Amino acid sequence: MAQNRIILYYQFAPITDPVAVMLWQRALCEKLGLRGRILISKHGINGTLGGEISAVKAYTKETRQYPGFKNMEFKWSEGGAEDFPRLSVKARDEIVAFGAPDELTVDENGVVGGGVHLKPEEVNKLVEERGDEVVFFDGRNAFEAKIGKFKNAVVPDVRTTHDFIREIESGKYDDLKDKPVVTYCTGGIRCEILSALMKNRGFKEIYQIDGGIVRYGEKYGDKSLWEGSLYVFDKRMHMEFTPDTVTIGQCERCSAPSNKFENCSNESCRELVLLCPECATDDAKRRCVPECAVDRQSAHAGIS
């Protein structure tokens, strides 16, 4: 049987014709039998794909032919095309939907005015030197931190990336404006933008982790500043860096340890619920909220 892999990648680079790049990328992926998701905007590309190793390698080689993508790094992990329902390649206003397409500036070196990039060992050095003063700021959707996060991290109240600007302008985090703040997210892409948005709003000392949690976990596992599992946006739903990862998540119904999110039992709802295997078998417990009904708008009216 052929060996399969998943790749995760992004590159901030000025793209004058995102639609042309989208069509080229779609044709390339179709030719190679890859599945996954790619977004392209005038600021760059963001993708995750799965397929046979030889096809994925051919994809990376071909994609690096585009001048702006020449130095793009691809993160490889276990998995394959079957981890994705289909291939989706789209051109959008933003490669990460912060709702700030015109605030972001990108040049040939990437995002202009972002946080200082730290390698995993530099993150630990910063904490050794500055101790409790250092604040970790979660750049993901809040639910992801239920199963894993940096120890003592601040987890903003964010349901989608669109909520970040409201959060950082809310005043809730103004005491962090003079502190060293390390933003982090799964692969580093969100923090490229988030760190720039925070700096624009008066946060003075902002850092971001090169390669995000994925790279940090490869270096330190969960033996250092990271604890728990990592939520991933494919069928696997979560991954662990070591065999003895501590399960920090709790079933939302019975508080038993869990790191597995389940889809709400209302099929027209796309919310996830963190459940233990036993509660997951019960349709009533597998509701995101007890009143979640067919009409998602009314069920979630109070939340959004």
Ligand SMILES: [Zn+2]
């Ligand atoms: Zn349970």
Ligand SMILES: [Zn+2]
């Ligand atoms: Zn629901």
